[in-house]
Amino acid sequence: MLAQELFPLFQNVARNIVESALGLLGIGLTKRTKLTILKDASGIIKPSRMALLLGPPSSGKTTLLLALAGKLDPSLKVRGEITYNGYKLNEFVPKKTSAYISQNDVHVGEMTVKETLDFSARCQGVGTRFELLTELARREKDAGIFPEAEVDLFMKATSMEGVENSLITDYTLKILGLDICKDTIVGDEMQRGISGGQKKRVTTGEMIVGPTKTLFMDEISTGLDSSTTFQIVKCLQQICPERKGTADFLQEVTSRKDQEQYWADKIRPYRVVLRIPMSVLESIVWLVMTYYSIGFAPEASRFFKHLLLVFLIQQMAAGIFRLISAVCRTMIIANTGGALTLLLVFLLGGFILPRDEIPKWWIWGYWVSPMSYGFNAIAVNEMFAPRWMNKLASDNRTKLGVAVLESFDVFPDKNWYWIGAAALLGFTVLFNVLFTLALMYLNPMEKPQAIISEEAADEMEGDNTNSKEEPRLRRPVSKRDSASRSLSTSDGNNTREMAIRRMSSRSNSNGINRNADSTLEAANGVAPKRGMVLPFTPLAxxxxxxxxxxxxxxxxxxxxxxxxxxxxxxxxxxxxxxxxxxxxxxxxxxxxxxxxxxxxxxxxxxxxxxxxxxxxxxxxxxxxxxxxxxxxxxxxxxxxxxxxxxxxxxxxxxxxxxxxxxxxxxxxxxxxxxxxxxxxxxxxxxxxxxxxxxxxxxxxxxxxxxxxxxxxxxxxxxxxxxxxxxxxxxxxxxxxxxxxxxxxxxxxxxxxxxxxxxxxxxxxxxxxxxxxxxxxxxxxxxxxxxxxxxxxxxxxxxxxxxxxxxxxxxxxxxxxxxxxxxxxxxxxxxxxxxxxxxxxxxxxSTPPPGAKDLYFATEFSQSTWGQFKSCLWKTWWTYWRSPDYNLVRFFFTLAAALMVGTIFWKVGTKRDSASDLTMIIGAMYAAVLFVGINNCSTVQPIIAIERTVFYRERAAGMYSAMPYALAQVISEIPYVLVQTSYYTLIVYAMVAFEWTAAKFFWFFFVSFFSFLYFTYYGMMTVSITPNHQVAAIFAAAFYSLFNLFSGFFIPRPKIPKWWVWYYWICPVAWTVYGLIVSQYGDVETPISIPGMEDKPIKWYIENHFGYDPNFMGPVAGVLVGFAVFFAFMFAYCIKTLNFQNR
Structure with missing residues (x-):
């Protein structure tokens, strides 16, 4: 039984983090009971033999299979020795020699059956089949043996690169009975695909299409009829051809070539760079549409140099996000890690905060930010064009292009184009190498855990009676729990009841019986009938x-x-x-x-x-x-x-x-x-x-x-x-x-x-x-x-x-x-x-005389208020027990606030020039934008998981969509409130904004509703898309528009008239509006403006950005309106759109 302190609650996670940290120092606050999963398990599995593993639940069957396959979790303590033909597991790579087939059918639902098996075959390759076949042919020739032509042809075909995949896949599809559904998608909870039995066979097929020679199969017969199970087992007996001897198997197990991956296939190296052609095409399309329309230097050479930089930036970005996904390993943490990395790269890239303005304790970030090299290279490529270098700046000495570069603290050197390009290429290589290493050495973050009942835990603890450690897996046993379970029985002469009793007696005699007393009572027909006591109407x-x-x-x-x-x-x-x-x-x-x-x-x-x-x-x-x-x-x-x-x-x-x-x-x-x-x-x-x-x-x-x-x-x-x-x-x-x-x-x-x-x-x-x-x-x-x-x-x-x-x-x-x-x-x-x-x-089909049709006054059992209360109750517990969601976003917000505070330390006191004002506005804008985007991306997996449950519960008539959606919406408010509270306190104090109650309130208000509408926007994107992957792509498409039309990069007065309408419907534009006006709308301090005489800050933001200092009331209303709109759209779309395909 899980104790309350093991629940994934906020306080428990915090305590576990502290305990783990102290444990590294050798300090243990609590002692835990050691549970023995396997004890003195010994045996031999011989080649060309099939062994059947039987045992009741919690007996350790899966753990034993994982141990034999070399796939046990590293945190488990293991004693004993496992050898393959005398070689220990550390003397070769067992994961490439043996295959563990899980009892859980985890597949990509959008792929067809044949595509799934083909992909598995390509990834696993042919191993050492070619070398073994060559050696086998030599020995047969020396011994004067002539193999059967068909068998020899089959083995040759499956030993050659480029041929084995389709042949082995087709053969596997046939023997597993999957040929009839090979072009059908596998399916998942959201879309109907193949049947459960067929999905189980796909799981088996994924492993047997490869060259592995030892298979550990966990409950492969689940959901299959006996004839199909027999067919699979029979085919497994024939997987290893009888022509292969022990010596060949020994060579195969210990050969390093056995570990060769498919991506090293020399015959088809283009698969290594499969993504590059698409990236080139995307870069060309982007540049053709934007380069000349923006008005960059028209020379063809600069166009192609710009194209090279865009391509390298794209490859670098793909590499860094691959690395983040491999290191973080879960969707929520990867989203947060990606947003945090983007924030760091963005703030220290040299645009928002010029290089000379970066604090000395953060200057290292400028040199490790790929954006700084890309920004320098693109700026140098443009500003050294003749149209910029043939003109002089206002001092009549410096060339205009150089002056512009110096004003942005960009290196005014032509060589920085190639320095930036080389750096981007180096970052691309580095990130992809680290990505590969992360995939090789990092294990999944989630550890498989089983729920252990009290009786099983007692038995395990019984083996540790000499231990003085206090158990943590137990809870006080209530009277209800200690009572025998009463099960209803019917007439002892009933054939079906006799069958049930036979099942009870056989299962109880074959494994651990946790409820022996109640089972005997039920089998003897003496237990009183309990449960199902509420009245109902029998229906046909x-x-x-x-x-x-x-x-x-x-x-x-x-x-x-x-x-x-x-x-x-x-x-x-x-x-x-x-x-x-x-x-x-x-x-x-x-x-x-x-x-x-x-x-x-x-x-x-x-x-x-x-x-x-x-x-x-x-x-x-x-x-x-x-x-x-x-x-x-x-x-x-x-x-x-x-x-x-x-x-x-x-x-x-x-x-x-x-x-x-x-x-x-x-x-x-x-x-x-x-x-x-x-x-x-x-x-x-x-x-x-x-x-x-x-x-x-x-x-x-x-x-x-x-x-x-x-x-x-x-x-x-x-x-x-x-x-x-x-x-x-x-x-x-x-x-x-x-x-x-x-x-x-x-x-x-x-x-x-x-x-x-x-x-x-x-x-x-x-x-x-x-x-x-x-x-x-x-x-x-x-x-x-x-x-x-x-x-x-x-x-x-x-x-x-x-x-x-x-x-x-x-x-x-x-x-x-x-x-x-x-x-x-x-x-x-x-x-x-x-x-x-x-x-x-x-x-x-004919109603009985006097019968009435079923009628309910309301569609649902509970009122709308009752539905809302129940949904809110479950959603509250779901959020409270989701530390990987809430703690991660809290951590990101804290990190973002500290980064902004330390990077822009005391910048709020600088009011000397327009560049100072632009810098602080950029800080506010970037922090709110990235924290908001992180809220949007981290909420998407949570809503996607719960939406699958929602479809089931709605189909069961439990509630309507509106109470459910309202509960989801309200559950976010307390967490966003806490998030905003410490974010605003940290940023406001470290940046040194003006400490007045009104200005602090408006800063808090704008930040809160900005974080809130971003969260609701993420929920809405899930409700209008089939899965959270598509939702992430959909949301990201609008991030760039939010960024472009926010009013920071392009002030509203400078936005073309045919696009200014989007400015007014861009939520981030209103956020920036509120942040700037609330902090500087009443400041009369004069600042220096290039090419103009000094003007008050209030005048500058009104004329340069187009912000009305007296417009805070409507801004506040619009921010609230965006939050309400996105929440309403989430509710409306979750009600009207159904992406579950059954």
Whole structure:
């Protein structure tokens, strides 16, 4: 159990930082319990052999695989020795010889299956296949051996650079059964792609396309039917050709050439510089559009020299941002690091603050700023043009070009063009070298963490009884926690209940049982039925001739397909009834999840035909969402809340207002007991595969979140995927108990065990193409479905003690159809079973006499105020437990304030010349702009993660978009207020502005609303784009416009009339307006102005910048208006735009 001090809270992170710092000095404030994950694990894995690793949750299976693959986290303490053919892990590079296949399917959703495998094959290369084949051919020749022609040709083809990728990829696609979806995108939470089973096979395929010879595969069968799993395992046995001997394998493991990366491919070196042609094109387009229109020197030589500088600056910028991303390693920290670097480079680049004005303690920054070299080179290239050098300055001695350069503290030397160009090239090389080193040596910042239950922790601590250290992973055990978990059972003679008991007993005998007493009580049928105590209305669902189409993919049209639509479901008919547990089954890609999405109303695109009714009345989605639950295959939850908080949040939003808060809390606790989450009640949910709950724990949470809504109809998409026998038993007990209360429950499921399969009452079996081949009861020991298929001529009889689910999928496969020369879908349509089902559907499609259609006075269970309170409660905890977001932006703001304060130390007291005023205005402008941009960029990943959760919760009918958006907007205000408070105090004091209450207030006011509207602008960009990467690009496009039209670089009076309209709608322009006028709008101190007599500062800002000193009121109103506008647009777009593609 996670203790409160381990939560990612502000105070905890601060304490951990202090403890870590003291730990480096040898000072330990607290002692921690050492937990043994693996103990005395020994064994041998021989070549050409497959070893099966079994164990219950928290037994260390994944840790052992990572240890064998040489991929353990360096912070873990390891004893013992691992060798490959006698060589220790430090004697070669195991990460290039062995491959660990994760149980988490992490892919780029926009790439197709074939592109994903091709990319993996290209990155991994061919290793030492060519050298080994050469040696093998020599030995065969000496021994007089003549290899088989086809095998020899295959090995030669896969050993040659430039050929292996497509051949190996196509071969892997075929053996993994992915050839049918090779041109389909993988997909993710936001867009529909391949099925879960296919995604699991892609994860496996990514590794086996490479030259690695040792595979450590973590739960590769999750979500796959038995026939597909068997096919994968069978193909894995054949990956290493039998012609390869032990000596060859030994050479391959220890050879340094084994470590060769694909980018070193000498045949195709252009891949190293793949980005350069695009950069050249971008530079040319930019310069053609801007060079002559701005009015730079017209000579062709200067144009091309300018082009070279722009290209080098672009390459340097790309290199520095690559380096920042590799060093920072997370999106939020990288955004902050990038903004901080830009601020440093920008302020010390020699433009805003001339070189001679930079304080001596910051002058080093000028020499390490790439911008200073680029600025010097571009200025020298322009100012040494004849039109500048043929004229004299006002002193009639200095050439005009030199005088201009000297006024900006630029080196007046022609050689500085080449010095700047060489420096930019050097920075580009340096940044890319450091980027490569960072990728090689820096590990991911997030450490995978598992949530350990109290019982498991107790057992681990039991092994350390002699230790005097105080445990930190425990919390006081409450009476509720110490009580036995009571699970409901039904009649002991029920076949399905017997199956559930068998699962319980088998899983309990095969692993650690954390709830032995409650399990025995449930198995003996003596535990009282608990949970699901709130009243509900049992409902049936019937559907007749359901068809579903999507637009034909462009890839298929290119292959000659003439149709405009692709049909995924074909005439599906059936019914789901209260108290009946129905399974949707079929091979991967059969359309199980598609059918469930269509019936549940979760499809966001495509074309649906057919009749769907709820207890005889036409289904209305808004009403249906109130009485149904949907457990998605992908477990989507807010990562920063606890398990119990997730359930409370769902219950308070989805249960009727008539249910009291006390009853809701009791119901939440009962559901937690029902799905056995009580020991994890205070655990942070976390991100999948990174922190927080494990796969099976997240799956149980997904079910519990829907159960607390007290639905009448529940859809579960592969509820047992990723679960071991014990976890599957817990889930199926939960499902069975839910059904026994009279609810309608439908589950899609891949190849289950006998016990899970026989826990279902009815089965709807589908084949590829979205057609039904069986819908009816299973019967005792599945005899109904066995009799149905055995009655088909040519279908083999089931073997004794054989899993009927496995047999059913085998005899109904496409290969079996081809062998028998029949279509099982057509056979089903002509059967008497189909006729009975049609009659049942017709009966359920007619409302019973006196029945009334479902009606709710409001669309949502809670009022708008109730929705807002619940959303604000969750959002508040999410922000409070996101130190990587808030502490990072606080740190950036502090660093930016100190940088501005020290760089522009006491500059506020300098009021002698226009350049002094321009310098301080530039300081205010740059600081607010970069802190605002950082707020914008760091909020985008947070909103993107929560938006995925929002789509799920909105589809479940939990709330409307406006309360959710308002909660997000309000949650930002306190943090921006704190951020602005210390920023303004530091900057105002160090820059030495005039200390008056009014001026300080206006400085604070303008800064606060500027930071706020930048934050809301970042939220808005996420709401109008499909993901936060696109949002970052979209936002960055407007940063340059904000910069250009801010009124600092080009004062408003000098902006062309046809562009001045943009000045008035540019939010940064109003920020600069407010900062300048609030500080200098009433200052009458005269300043020297080049080419003019001395004038008061008030006159200068009014005539040079076009600022009215009496305009602060409207400026304040406009700044507030921008914040409100961006917040409103965020709310409006999150409501109206849906980028989730299902």
């Amino acid at each position: 669902m019937s559907f007749d001739s359901v068809n579903y189409y999507v637009d034909m993919p462009a890839e298929m049209k290119e292959q000659g397909v003439a149709e405009d639509r692709l049909q995924l479901l074909r005439g599906v008919t059936g019914a789901f009834r209260p108290g009946v547990l129905t399974a949707l089954m079929g091979v991967s890609g059969a359309g199980k999840t598609t059918l469930m999405d269509v019936l549940a109303g979760r499809k966001t695109g495509g074309y649906i035909e057919g009749d769907v009714r709820i207890s005889g009345f036409p289904k209305i989605q808004e009403t249906f969402a109130r009485i149904s639950g949907y457990c998605e295959q992908t477990d989507i939850h807010s990562p920063q809340v606890t398990v119990r908080e997730s359930l409370i949040y769902s219950a308070f939003l989805r249960l009727p207002k008539e249910v009291s808060n006390e009853e809701k809390m009791i119901f939440v606790d009962e559901v937690m007991e029902l799905v056995e989450l009580n020991n994890l009640r205070d655990a942070i949910v976390g991100l999948p595969g990174i922190t927080g709950l494990s796969t099976e724990q997240r799956k149980r949470l997904t079910i519990a979140v829907e159960l607390v809504a007290n639905p009448s109809i529940i859809f579960m998409d592969e509820p047992t995927s990723g679960l071991d026998a014990r976890a599957a038993a817990i889930v199926m007990r939960t499902v069975r108990n839910t059904v026994d209360t009279g609810r309608t429950v439908v589950c899609t499921i891949h190849q289950p065990s006998i016990d899970i399969f026989e826990a279902f009452d009815e089965l709807l079996l589908m084949k590829r193409g979205g057609q039904v081949i069986y819908y009816g009861p299973l019967g005792r020991n599945s005899h109904k479905i066995v009799e149905y298929f055995e009655a088909i001529p040519g279908v083999p009889k089931i073997k004794d003690k054989y899993n009927p689910a496995t047999w059913m999928l085998e005899v109904s496969s496409m290969a079996a159809e081809l062998r028998l020369g029949m279509d099982f879908a057509e056979h089903y349509k002509s059967s008497s079973l189909h006729q009975r089902n049609k009659a049942l559907v017709k009966e359920l």
